[in-house]
Amino acid sequence: MSRIALIAGEGRLAPAIAAALDTPVIYALDHLRPEIEAKPFRLERLVPFLDELTEQGVTRAVFAGAIRRPRIEPDLFDQRTMAIVPRILMGMQSGDDAALRAVLDVFEEAGIHIVSVDEILPELVPGEGVLAGEPSPRDQKDAARAAEIVHGLGPLDVGQGAVVAQGLCLAIEALPGTQAMLEFAKLHAGLKPDPKGAKGLLYKAPKPGQDRRIDLPTIGPDTVRQAAEAGLGGIVWEAGSVILLERDEAVHCANQAGLFLWARA
Template identity: 70%
Template sequence: MSRTAVIAGQGLLAPAVVAALDDPLVYALDGFAPSVPATRFRLERLVPFLDSLHAEGVGRVVFAGAVRRPRLDPEAFDPRTAQLVPRILTAMQSGDDAALRTVLDIFEEHDLAICGVDEILPDLVPGEGVLAGAPSVADRRDAARAARILAGTGPLDIGQGVVVAQGLCLALETLPGTAAMLDFVARHDGLRPDPQGGRGLFYKAPKPGQDRRVDLPALGPDTVDQAAAAGLAGIAWQAGGVILLDRAEAVRRAEAAGLFLWARAEAGT
């Protein structure tokens, strides 16, 4: 039976995936520090790394956790990986989605299957339903508006999250990430036109056409705290398309802060 390799990124996802697998091999890109012990590898030596996976009996690979694009050292490429440089650089210039698709293609071309996190831990990706609180009619309108915004910006490869209040886009997630976006909202609480109106919500969803085996958007207890600090009414996300880490703790914090958590059906967009 073939073994599973985990390409671990930062955050809580990699430890959860590693704990759910039987004797996985864990690796991380050099320059990134996951919260689990991992053997480092360099993208500049990708082909020898893939050969080493085969030597270890690996048949499938799981990508788990956040990783930003590494800086490449032209002098560090081995001859075989160097042949992939034009392909990799072209993909990186086209955005995160294109870069990820190219990396996945290269893994598969080397007879390594890509396994999605939801195949290993399906409970991490909630289906439709309200997990805490109760979104109001105004919240549901804001969620529909947020879903339309992400559907429009998704092809531009900008981000996977947006904050909407009273029908207005208060912030859009970009490269600095969710915490930076919610901090911006917290520091600009006067943006809502009606101070007595709806407080708004944070909405998260995969990009349209995104390969859901990797880079699914993720939420967790810290996201709940950040949304509460931003003065929002709750968090909504596309049901079946977003990872919820430590669900019990996220729900507990949401209930304590008076926030709703809602996995919203995609058909409602």
């Protein structure tokens, strides 16, 4: 019987996906701490791991959650995985997205089809619309500016987000992640030219050309709380391209904090 493997990352996405699947096999890279019980595996033994999945009847896999780069231990490579190391290392040198694509290609070559999160739970990826509050015309201008910035950063494979206020970019997302970006933006909130002007917003979107089967940007109630603590006016994301976890709770938190939530076309 065909089975699906859940490759769990950190955060709340993996448990949400596991609850929607029928008896998945659940694994995680051994340096991660997912919020779900998972068997560990190592990148240095990727080919034997794929053999293990195949032996369990796995024909599909879904990646869910944040995946931090592992520290590679050269002595742990088996001979067959060693043969594909140049491809993986080349991807790592090019950026996170390229590294993930290299790993996905190896899964596909082993006969394991990669499915995206929105194929399993399409309701996690909202279409166009305002979910809470109401962005002002000034907010709409900031959203357009933020979208331009994130799109421009895409070829550099840096991050998937930016904080913009009154037309100024206060922070961009890099390896430390969204929370670190928001903390940085909070520290520099005094750079806004008009203290009574637009508070600013967090914008999230995939990188142009990103493989949408993995690593879609994710927001949730924690993101809303962090944006409120940073003194922002709202969160905007590219409609149909960003995962929204615990939608009802996120909307409630936004309404409580006076933030708008906008899936922008």
